[in-house]
Amino acid sequence: MSVIYDRVALIGLGLIAGSMAHAMRRGGLAKEIVGTARSAQTRQVAQEIGLCDRVVETAAEAVKDADLVVLAVPVGVMGAVAEEIGPHLKPGATVTDAGSVKRAVIEAVAPHIPEGVHFIPGHPLAGTEHSGPRSGFAELFDNRWCLLVPAEGTDPQAIARLRRLWEAMGAHVDEMDPDHHDLVLAVTSHAPHLIAYTMVGVADDLRRVTDSEVIKYSAAGFRDFTRIAASDPTMWRDVFLNNKDATLEILGRFTEELFALQRAIRTGDGDHLFDYFTRTRAIRRGIIEAGQDTDAPNFGRAKTGS
Amino acid sequence: MSVIYDRVALIGLGLIAGSMAHAMRRGGLAKEIVGTARSAQTRQVAQEIGLCDRVVETAAEAVKDADLVVLAVPVGVMGAVAEEIGPHLKPGATVTDAGSVKRAVIEAVAPHIPEGVHFIPGHPLAGTEHSGPRSGFAELFDNRWCLLVPAEGTDPQAIARLRRLWEAMGAHVDEMDPDHHDLVLAVTSHAPHLIAYTMVGVADDLRRVTDSEVIKYSAAGFRDFTRIAASDPTMWRDVFLNNKDATLEILGRFTEELFALQRAIRTGDGDHLFDYFTRTRAIRRGIIEAGQDTDAPNFGRAKTGS
Numbered sequence: 001m002s003v004i005y006d007r008v009a010l011i012g013l014g015l016i017a018g019s020m021a022h023a024m025r026r027g028g029l030a031k032e033i034v035g036t037a038r039s040a041q042t043r044q045v046a047q048e049i050g051l052c053d054r055v056v057e058t059a060a061e062a063v064k065d066a067d068l069v070v071l072a073v074p075v076g077v078m079g080a081v082a083e084e085i086g087p088h089l090k091p092g093a094t095v096t097d098a099g100s101v102k103r104a105v106i107e108a109v110a111p112h113i114p115e116g117v118h119f120i121p122g123h124p125l126a127g128t129e130h131s132g133p134r135s136g137f138a139e140l141f142d143n144r145w146c147l148l149v150p151a152e153g154t155d156p157q158a159i160a161r162l163r164r165l166w167e168a169m170g171a172h173v174d175e176m177d178p179d180h181h182d183l184v185l186a187v188t189s190h191a192p193h194l195i196a197y198t199m200v201g202v203a204d205d206l207r208r209v210t211d212s213e214v215i216k217y218s219a220a221g222f223r224d225f226t227r228i229a230a231s232d233p234t235m236w237r238d239v240f241l242n243n244k245d246a247t248l249e250i251l252g253r254f255t256e257e258l259f260a261l262q263r264a265i266r267t268g269d270g271d272h273l274f275d276y277f278t279r280t281r282a283i284r285r286g287i288i289e290a291g292q293d294t295d296a297p298n299f300g301r302a303k304t305g306s
Numbered sequence: 307m308s309v310i311y312d313r314v315a316l317i318g319l320g321l322i323a324g325s326m327a328h329a330m331r332r333g334g335l336a337k338e339i340v341g342t343a344r345s346a347q348t349r350q351v352a353q354e355i356g357l358c359d360r361v362v363e364t365a366a367e368a369v370k371d372a373d374l375v376v377l378a379v380p381v382g383v384m385g386a387v388a389e390e391i392g393p394h395l396k397p398g399a400t401v402t403d404a405g406s407v408k409r410a411v412i413e414a415v416a417p418h419i420p421e422g423v424h425f426i427p428g429h430p431l432a433g434t435e436h437s438g439p440r441s442g443f444a445e446l447f448d449n450r451w452c453l454l455v456p457a458e459g460t461d462p463q464a465i466a467r468l469r470r471l472w473e474a475m476g477a478h479v480d481e482m483d484p485d486h487h488d489l490v491l492a493v494t495s496h497a498p499h500l501i502a503y504t505m506v507g508v509a510d511d512l513r514r515v516t517d518s519e520v521i522k523y524s525a526a527g528f529r530d531f532t533r534i535a536a537s538d539p540t541m542w543r544d545v546f547l548n549n550k551d552a553t554l555e556i557l558g559r560f561t562e563e564l565f566a567l568q569r570a571i572r573t574g575d576g577d578h579l580f581d582y583f584t585r586t587r588a589i590r591r592g593i594i595e596a597g598q599d600t601d602a603p604n605f606g607r608a609k610t611g612s
Contacts, residue, residue: 076576100526125526128603129590135603144525174522184519187509189526194571196530198564199501200586202556203493205563213490215592216480219450220406220431220495221534223599224502228527230590233583240571240579250508251568255561257511258504262557265500265546270382273546277539280506284435284536286521293529297434297441299605 004165005094006031009066011059011081012073013037013046014232015127016098018136020070021051023169026138036062037133038073045133060088068165071097071109076238079108086112094118094158100185100235102149102178104242110151118158121149123181124171125189131232142170143291149178186246190239191254193228194247197236200229310471311400312337315372317365317387318379319343319352320538321433322404324442326376327357329475332444342368343439344379351439366394374471377403377415382544385414392418400424400464406491406541408455408484410548416457424464427455429487430477431495437538448476449597455484492552496545497560499534500553503542506535 008030010017017035024030035052036059037043047055056062063069063085071078078099089095095113099105102121113119126144128135146166150159163173176184203214203222214222240247264272288295314336316323323341330336341358342365343349353361362368369375369391377384384405395401401419405411408427419425432450434441452472456465469479482490509520509528520528546553570578594601 125523127526130603137603145523147523180514184515184523185526187512187515188520188523188528191508192505192527192531194567195501195505195564196527197583197586198560198567199498200589201582202497202560202563204585204589206493206556206559209490209493211589211592214494215589215596215598217431217451217453217490217494218593218596218598220433220491221498221502222494223593224530224534225498226586226590226593226599227605228530229583229586231583233580233587236583237576237579241574241576244571248568248571250512251564253512254504254508255564257508258501258557258561261500261504262554265550265554268547270543270547273543274539276507277503277535277537277542279510280503280532280535281539283506283510283517283521284532286517287524287529287532290521290524292521292524293532294607297436297443299533299607301600301605 002028003031004029004161004168005068007066007068008033009062009069010035010052011062011069011071011085013042013051013133014072015131015135015140016124017070017072018051018133019126019138019140020072020136020169022136022138023141024165027168029165029168030068034062034066042133049134051133051136059085063088063090063093065090067093068162069093069095071095071099074235074238075099075101075105075242076234078105079112082109082112086114089114089117091116094120094162096120096122096162098122098124100189100239101243102181106149106151106178118155119151120154120159120162121178122162122166123147123149123185124166126171127231129227129230131235139170141166144171146171146173147181148173148175149181150175182243183246186243186250190243190247191250193231193236194240194251195254196225196229199225308334308474309337310335310467310474311374313372313374314339315368315375316341316358317368317375317377317391319348319357319439320378321437321441321446322430323376323378324357324439325432325444325446326378326442326475328442328444329447333474335471335474336374340368340372348439355440357439357442365391369394369396369399371396373399374468375399375401377401377405380540380544381405381407381411381548384411385418388415388418392420395420395423397422400426400468402426402428402468404428404430406495406545407548408487412455412457412484424461425457426460426465426468427484428468428472429453429455429491430472432477433537435533435536437541445476447472450477452477452479453487454479454481455487456481488549489552492549492556496549496553497556499537499542500546500557501560502531502535505531
């Protein structure tokens with residue numbers, strides 16, 4: 001138990017901020033956690049479940065005297081929130097964010113951060129398909145990666161302190177530049193989400209197969225896609241609108257490869273298919289060895305239903 | 307505990323046959339389980355772990371006096387196995403299979419089934435990403451669906467008996483015709499598998515993002531795809547080669563929809579994206595309510611690594 005920031009302000013009280021609140025309490029990492037959210041209902045739920053020490057009505061109020069401010073709102077509103085809080089930030093404070101896109105967030109937020117305040121963009125690579133103030137839990141970041149994307153010249157001590165917070169919340173920390181971040185995430189997150197959304201939409205649309213069949217028979221593979229396709233729609237709309245180039249590039253590569261496999265199916269080229277399917281096994285093995293997924297069959301899913 | 311078939315022959319001793327052996331023993335559903343596999347190593351492992359009561363060297367030997375014969379081999383070799391066992395089948399016996407494709411299996415197998423033997427094609431919609439004789443477990447079929455695809459005129463008593471076996475192994479049973487089966491599975495299984503294989507292959511290929519980054523940061527969504535892309539390559543090659551038309555049709559629909567979403571990203575049409583992402587949430591809810599997946603965050607994955 002060692003306090004890293006005296007007062008932390010969480011702007012937005014969804015899955016990420018909620019999990020940070022739980023993780024900071026688990027480790028005794030903040031003396032006071034102040035939270036706010038745009039929706040009155042979210043603030044009320046947060047109040048009820050005691051998610052923060054104080055829930056306040058506005059972001060401007062939340063950041064007052066805060067040593068760390070975390071922007072955990074959809075990427076599309078980061079700029080507006082930064083504009084609101086800019087004049088109220090304490091000199092020497094650190095502002096970070098949890099947005100899934102970095103170049104666009106930096107462009108939207110940085111102009112509003114006053115001299116003497118450290119802006120260190122961040123992105124914890126952790127989440128679930130659930131959202132809202134009740135969805136957070138202390139273990140979300142355990143053994144996951146958090147990427148920090150500080151501009152050159154950022155105060156090394158401020159970076160080290162934020163890194164310490166993430167590590168104390170259970171995460172590993174890496175640093176990279178914003179463009180590389182956006183490309184890496186396009187591959188490991190944004191393109192997979194769009195593809196999952198697409199496949200689920202196609203299944204929903206298909207008139208000759210009823211929804212009931214799609215649902216009943218989903219254990220044959222389809223259900224794996226539905227989890228990430230159940231993620232928060234506002235968050236994901238903003239991700240795609242703000243990481244256009246990298247996402248479209250990866251989707252272009254994906255389509256090219258998909259066409260090659262479709263052609264192999266059409267022409268009966270079994271060797272091409274077999275070789276491709278053999279190669280992809282190795283990545284799964286690597287992910288399990290890196291402790292980023294479970295080797296238990298079917299993700300170790302709990303037995304479901306009766 | 308009530309015996310449904312005196313002697314059951316399992317041809318192929320992978321995940322499905324192995325799980326059937328465990329499930330039949332759990333319920334006391336067969337007096338004797340005889341197994342065989344083409345690979346001497348598989349037969350030896352099966353012998354070592356006592357997967358069956360007897361392990362024999364050939365399919366012809368295995369089916370001798372069997373009341374139920376289960377073909378649990380890749381779709382591409384079903385015909386050859388049927389040809390081998392045809393002359394050795396006991397009159398009145400039932401032959402079924404566990405192939406993921408039905409029209410092609412029926413065309414390959416039916417000609418070799420002699421008069422007086424019941425051929426009832428089947429497909430349990432259950433599996434994991436693991437394969438081989440050690441991968442089976444008794445609970446695999448619990449609360450999953452098994453589809454039976456009998457030809458018109460098949461003996462209703464033989465169908466009822468096979469249905470009883472599947473139900474006693476924990477499954478629900480539906481009947482449908484082969485073409486509809488192949489279309490339903492193209493949506494719920496075959497297209498999703500090909501898409502997952504493709505996405506994993508693309509990530510593996512990308513020069514500017516290292517394999518190590520893809521692996522470390524996979525919890526951002528990508529890792530969900532790697533599970534089904536780690537499935538048995540031989541099995542899946544045969545599935546695609548034997549369900550060409552339906553798979554290509556669904557992939558065509560998928561590509562069309564993906565292009566529409568890419569266009570929405572490029573043109574900044576946030577409403578289109580938001581509406582699409584909202585719609586896909588409902589299917590996930592349906593799957594959970596139908597008991598076909600868990601509502602626990604991240605599939606209830608066990609905490610991984612350290």
